[in-house]
Amino acid sequence: MAKSRESADQLALLIKEIRNDIIFGAYAPGTWLKLTDLQAHHGASAFHIRRALAELANLKLVDHAANAGFRVATPDDSTRVETRFVRTVLERSAAPLIAARATSEDVAELARLAEAFDQSIMAEGRREQALANHNFHSKLYATAGNQVLCDMINELRNRSQHSTTGRWRSVEGLRASSLDHFSIVKAIEMRDPIELDRIIVRHIESF
Incomplete structure (x- = not known):
């Protein structure tokens, strides 16, 4: 045994x-x-x-x-579109929970993780950037306080992250993603679920 x-x-x-x-x-x-x-x-x-x-x-x-x-795996276009749709539904549903539940410690940790991603941008290859991005978003959705929702979001993000065709093709795109991270932190700090929702949708659509 x-x-x-x-x-x-x-x-x-x-x-x-x-x-x-x-x-x-x-x-x-x-x-x-x-x-x-x-x-x-x-x-x-x-x-x-x-x-x-x-x-x-x-x-x-x-x-x-x-x-x-x-x-x-290399998801085909229809799978990528369908996955993005489901991600948008789930991640938007987390926005009001995050804005309502986030503590000052959560905001500080998210700010630290956003800075870590920003510092990874010039690293060679994608591993450091992908890990820093994963850490930021895992903390973000854990803040919603719904473990089932968090697990579903993380699973879909993991399934699509390695095959992104959006911003991550250029340093400029990575910097745009970094700015989104800082904007997400600011919206949470201001407890503004509407602004947080808007940034999340933009972030997914550009990924």
Whole structure:
């Protein structure tokens, strides 16, 4: 039983590690994930790597092609539009909760995370930026105080973040996203749910 539990824990950790590599930009959309490379990188067996990739396929983060293997998912245009629609509905529903519930400590932490994203802009690659962005938005929606809503928003954001085709293609776009983060913090500080809603919608549409 202990060995079985240990194996399950190892698999869960492996899934998390590969998932984070995808979400935070270590692999571009469409990249083929070679079993031998993943085994060497994670120190795991081919069996566990396949199981982890199968689970990530269920989460829509990778695609499985028969007789070819696994590659990082590239959502088609219709999936991207549908995901953006659902994200907009859920994230807008969080805005009044955030504006009403945020404490001064929450505002200070969000301001710190917004600054961390701004400082990441000139970092090489996308990993630092994606991680800083994830941290800001995770804190933002956790402030709503509804764990189910927060989990659903995070899942959809994770599913779409690695394949963004919007602002993140340029430094100017990243700076525009950073300005949105600071504007979000200001709207929360002012307890203005209408302004917060407006910025959230603009932020999603440009992503």
